[in-house]
Amino acid sequence: MTAATGVSCFIHTLQLVIHDAILSQRTVSDIVAKCRKIVLHFNHSAIACTKLKTIQESLKLPVHKMIQDIVTRWNSTYYMLERLYEQRKAVTMYAAEHDIPTLTVYSWGIVENIIRVLKPFEEITKQARSDEELISFVIPAVTTLNSYLNKRQKDSGVQTLKDQLKQSLEKRFLKPTSGSSMLEQKHFTFATLLDPRYKDHFLKDSALVKENFVLELVRNDNNMHRTSASGDAELPGNQEAQEHDKASKTLHDDIHEDIWQCFDEISKSK
Template structure:
């Protein structure tokens, strides 16, 4: 299926005449002021495959119309394959979204690692339970591999003290995005120990709670916001001033 797309795109990239007809069809029949070119994947750029398929689907009408008037044996893309391509784009979209978002940041915060990994795993699981993806065997296999890869690579991500502490101290997330309750107490205690050590050395500390960040309407951030809205309650502990500071700053924000 992907190979068919690549062969069609490759011809439009090689043939000036075919590309001119393709661009004219967009201008004359689709009324597109600035016609778009098809995108070819790049081996070293993983999300270029996603971008290639997305553009191919976006310009489906122009692709069909132009190939029909060019005397060439084109790969035949069936209706089922068009549907699978659309589903595949929706599967890869959250991964591409995160890649583009993180690549565009000068300083990526460690607190996002657990949040984004858990959200991607949730999204994959939700899709695997959706009839549209279940009925499309090819797309379902892609989902299974993606979910399996996330589970195997990031199974113990919440046990990383560095990443867990970054998430805990991020006022947008705190403990609310942790999937496992067994990982919450250890990182709370670890943070309390750090704060107690700072207080014992009488280092002046001013702690301010930053306002919750506004998240975008994307599928990944919708998943994050959904998880945050489900959690309530305050953190309990038994360590003096460190605990007081912890309660003040780690308690879920009122919604």
């Protein structure tokens, strides 16, 4: 798996986590649907947009257009809610004179809390999409999101959404029903281990990961040597076994010392 493939897979799975969670709570899905109708009204009427702009200017709000979401892309729904919440005073004033769906004070509060819950996911997704980010970012990202969801915060009206996000995050990343969890897959754990930004903070058992990493290097090196030596003359009997064991032990020690010396040097230089 390449770094690009790993990050892309992570982003896609995160999309599924959030999409499922948004649909899990009837109150949330109903409010999102109502917000979608409000935005649709402005996006289908130039007159409505002009009137809204006048109200925005009178209230000294940013003159921003509404954002229409794409149902299959949760982050577009997030941006729609964020923009609508920013313009809630202008929309409420407009609704007082026009026949459009309206939100109560309680519903606006739920919109605020939806944004509050989803904001970290939006930031993580944006960071993961950046050209600079590596596959080593995946484990820290999931660990951070899981920690965030377990903290007490304003969640009135969106507790089911939070609970479903936690369950889906665990199901898809941390405790899958089949196969190993992401935290146990070597391409993710090794990448995190070799990133000095994360190695000391985001691996539950860094010593075990280190050991597995060294063993993987030794295994790959032995396979290479075995392939290259397949045409060479073989040593007789016990002498062959003894020399092979000696070489393997020396190789293991050398790789262990060299790789972690480099690792420590990189870590200390940061």
